[in-house]
Amino acid sequence: METFRILIVDDEDDFREAIMKRLRARKMEVAGANSGPKALEMLDEQEFDVIVLDVKMPGMDGIETLRAIKQKKPLVEVIMLTGHASVESGIQGMQLGAFDYVMKPVALDDLMDKLRQAYERRVLQLEYGRKNI
């Protein structure tokens, strides 16, 4: 199976490390960031295909981070990670260009599915851009 580059953004170290380990076990290329600003910094330095982004983080929250990511790299796909969301915040995330929401606790198969779909969308979008330029 094709591997692609994933960035996990979550302030909970244990959770982040566990997810990274499990995704690595599935031969994914995974990096982690413990805050929104850190994630944006990493985005300047290297390319990622899909970002998994926690909604609730101290300081710069997930929605703010999503907005900044989409300004910087509009074609990077972002999957929002949340407990439960209010309808308003759900709409806001989707309007800002999120690909999907994944609920905590995360079922790995479910996450893998969504990662794959998000990656497929990115590839399609890049192809579409290339064809039309």
Add this chain to the structure above:
Amino acid sequence: MTDSTPHLPGQESWPGLWHHLAVYGSSWLVAMLAIILGMFVSLLLGLVAALAAGLSFLTIHRLLRQKAVADQEKHLVDEQLLQSQKLAALGKLSAGLAHEINNPLAIIRQEAEWLLFLCRQSEPLDMTEAISGLRQILKQVDRSREITTNLLNFARRQQPIVQAVNLNRLVGDMVRLVAKETEQRRITVVTQLAPDLPSINSDAPLLRQVILNLLNNAMQAIDQDGTITISTQPTEPEAILIQIHDTGCGISKELLPRIFDPFFTTKPQGKGTGLGLSICHGIIERLGGTITVASEVGKGSTFTVKLPITLTPKEI
């Protein structure tokens, strides 16, 4: 200072470069330079094409608008507002574009100047330096391409990206996402998802936006205590239906025809932007479907979305 300044790379003589290449046999370097030149030219062509697409889109749109004004004077204000928003967005985009493109171009220029400078030196070319420079040029071309791709997407009002979508799963996900809020309002959400629903080819994130907006609308109509029923089913050739029914306040016959107009809202000021349903309407149209509403005051409303199983991307 001037006398200590060596020759500028701009004064580089071509024979010198060819001589260097011949001596050090770097045929790969020639290939790389050719590739870069090609990429650079296609980047510029792409930019022109994208701008042209944007302009022709605006011209056509303006003609269509003139016709619409004659037909429906009452929509004039809304239309103008949307149009000026689009133009403002385009203006902002092109202002930022010069800067965004010129920055990578500046680096590409530097790297090329530096490579020429190195090639002209009498000592053998430092391959690590040369490779680092060429890598950087490729990186900056990619960066510029991402910008032009983005521009093109804007000019085409973000063409939907068509993927296989499991609609039942998508609806279930969105209902679960907002379960806490519906619980708090003591609203029961019933899902009736057809087990034989075929997977459809459409744009998943856009559909999620529609489902969330419709759930939001139903919840606002109920406020507290009530039921939202959301169902999916296959329907006549090559289409599927999604229905969202609420036991809320309903909408009067007079207001019903305006419900999908932008900025139209029955809610008190400050509650809701009046854009949710018009966004749904816009999205569903782009996805080649229809959205309709039936409602009775005091009993509730039903929104029906019909989507083709396969979306063929429409050209603008």
Add this chain to the structure above:
Amino acid sequence: MPTGPSILLVDDEERFRQNLKKMLTAHGLTVTAVGSGDQALAELAKQPYDVMLLDMRMPGLSGLETLAILKKDYPETEVIVLTGHASVDAAAEIIRLGGFEFLLKPCPLEEIIAKIESAYERKLARQERPG
């Protein structure tokens, strides 16, 4: 051999900054490079510079804000503004009104060097003039 000008380069784009420093240094010039307006002001507080190359669009303290402070506190430093923008906006107008030189990115290295040289000559001429 005459000592050349001391140059302060301010640009948030790291690769651009490093490249320009490397290339100017290769041409015998002395360059200090920093990544933000704040860092530039801190550097100026430490020692005077003859010529400054300043990027217009940076996060944090923008080029325009930095310019205003320079004009007030360090009028003896010659400033060359680097911009990726076409010269039709308000910022370009302000730069011209303030009597600053400016260069449109991307521009050839020799143009940058020529600008630095003429800025330095202007500075020396000003110093020689009494009063």
